[in-house]
Amino acid sequence: MSATDLEGRRVRRTPRYLPLHIVLALLVLYFLIPFWWVVVNSSKDSAGLFGGGNALWFSSDINYIENLKQLFTYNGGLYARWLANSALYAFAGGIGATVLAVLAGYGFAKYTFVGRRAAFSILLGAVMVPATALVIPTFILFSQAGLTDTIWSVILPTLLNPFGVFLVNLYARDAVPDELLDAARVDGAGEFRTFVKVALPMLRPVIVTVLLLSVVSSWNNYFLPLAMLVDNRLFPVTVGIGLWQSTASTYGAAGTNLWSIIILGSLVSIIPLIIAFLSLQRYWRGGLTVGALK
Amino acid sequence: MTASTSGPVPTKGGGSTPLPDDGMTASTTGDVQTTKRRRTNSRQNVAGWLFVGPFGIVFLALLVLPIGYALYMSLFQKSLIFGTRFVFLGNYLKAFSDPSFLGGVWFVLRFSVVLIPVQMAVSLAIALILDTVTSKFARFSRLMIFLPYAIPTVIGALMWGFLYSRNFGPIADVFGAFGASGPDFLSSNLIFYGLLNVVTWQWAGYYMIILYAALQGIDPTLYEAARIDGASTWQIIVRIKIRLLTPALVLILVFALIGTLQFFNEPKILQQLAAGAIPDDFTPNMYAYQQAFTLANNNYSSTISFALGAVVFVCVYIFMFVTRKRGNFLS
Secondary structure: OOOOHHHHHHHHHHHHHHHHHHHHHHHHHHHHHHHHHHHHHOOOOHHHHHOOOOOOOOOOOOOHHHHHHHHHHHHHOHHHHHHHHHHHHHHHHHHHHHHHHHHHHHHHHHOOOOOHHHHHHHHHHHHOOOHHHHHHHHHHHHHHOOOOOOHHHHHHHHOOOHHHHHHHHHHHHHHOOHHHHHHHHHOOOOHHHHHHHHHHHHOHHHHHHHHHHHHHHHHOOOHHHHHHOOOHHHOOHHHHHHHHHHHHHHOHHHHHHHHHHHHHHHHHHHHHHHHHHHHOHHHHHHHHHOOOOO | OOOOOOOOOOOOOOOOOOOOOHHHHHHHHOOOOHHHHHHHHHHHHHHHHHHHHHHHHHHHHHHHHHHHHHHHHOOEEEEOOOEEEEOOOHHHHHHOOOHHHHHHHHHHHHHHHHHHHHHHHHHHHHHHHHHHOOOHHHHHHHHHHHHHHHOOHHHHHHHHHHHHOOOOOHHHHHHHHOOOOOOOOOOOOOHHHHHHHHHHHHHHHHHHHHHHHHHHOOOOHHHHHHHHOOOOHHHHHHHHHHHHOHHHHHHHHHHHHHHHHOOOHHHHHHHHHOOOOOOOOOOHHHHHHHHHHOOOOHHHHHHHHHHHHHHHHHHHHHHHHHOHHHOOOOO
16 A cells, blocks of 8 residues: 555556456447347358358458348349338338327326326326237228238337327426416417427427337337238338248258348348437437436 | 436426326416416317327227227137127137137246346346446446347347357357357257347346436435445445335336237247247237238137237236335336
């Protein structure tokens, strides 16, 4: 202990947390291994994949360009179409769900209307209805209405986001002061104008959060489009890759050249999500952690 | 919106109930003149319903209607001899004596009982570590551990399926180097653990973030006070941190329970890779899917969906009711 107090503490602190840092490093390794495997193996052709080389390292030739070319030309360029479909479903469903959730959440937070208590209790109950338990009933209903196998069969059900309403309500109650709304009303602004001009700018953070959560959950959706769609030109990328995967598994060795495409297709499909995730993380955390903070 | 720093999201103590008392709102709109108040109330009524209405329509059309229709469908049976006839609870009696359905329920219950404690322990341990260590590497780790949450479950399951695979996974290589044959997580003996690992990998980071945010919300002076009273680090973790995390842990338990009981995506994706280990009636949702799509038996499929949804809903509601005194996210 010849060093000063401050330095002494600094010297002690580093080794104290060393074991925890090692634990963290091992955890990071575990959580990243699947990503690493996909990055490495999407560079291989089928010979490299099945040749028995190191599964966690690159083989002698790197085939990214060749595999990309195959991915985007296989089945007449179906993969690009799947990506576009995913984007369409995610944004149409996500934006629609967000608009509805913001309107309803604001309505619940700022108006006293007949039946509000009952409606809000029902909403809270709906937050707990398992989403996939609704898929087959919705499918049966839509098939009666002749709506299955259309883009609407995927977009319409994703408009329902009770948790988004709950989130906006929670935020609007505290973030939008009643006095400000009253002031706008006194100035003669109508209710909708007050909402657009006064409340909406204040709700911006929660709007971004709800939008992000809705877009990502519909991008990641699998069960709903799997149930609704038959025409493979309407598939989102999750269902498409699932289809290729089951084809490749079923036909065994005959489907082996398909595996390189599937692996690269998996990688390409998650890149937009990883970028969105890393660049917008503060919005993620806001939405995910609400409710845990009470 | 970083909920932990900005005020709007209710924090401990300063929280409010989801619905402010009607009296409170009325007092802000002014109770000077009753006529004015009456006019305000009718204006509030109309405007309130106009804002909530569009969502209400979607809610009725895409939640109430499908559930009601499934309930209706589940009361009928279709057969070649009798055509479609009303059987009241006949389908439910059939479901609750159908080994496929009961087997699926038994599997998801068994899976939940193992998965949820494991997941909670892992995410709690990571959150506690990240609450203690504040280095740059810890912040990086937090992000990387959370990353799987952003990945579609389909792709997550597929990536692990590749890793498990005998053809191109590393497990065979690693064990082969020692002259042993590695475990096959896609065989019917080990698929339970294979799936356990996939789900833990996918969700532990999400739960960790919830717990971490709750930990960050705890007033640090509590730790100082405890330390002055002679509490050890371990005592602080158990007596203060974990105790104050209870609402967040309840939230996680509910999310995990809802998710696991309706298990579908991961086993469906691994079904082809794990040849034979995952039958079509592996989970209740997969069984309902098979009934609807392979066998075109909409009545029975509706029955299973409705029974599953009702079971989940009732379980969760009872659970929330029992734990409401401890504080949960809906109280």
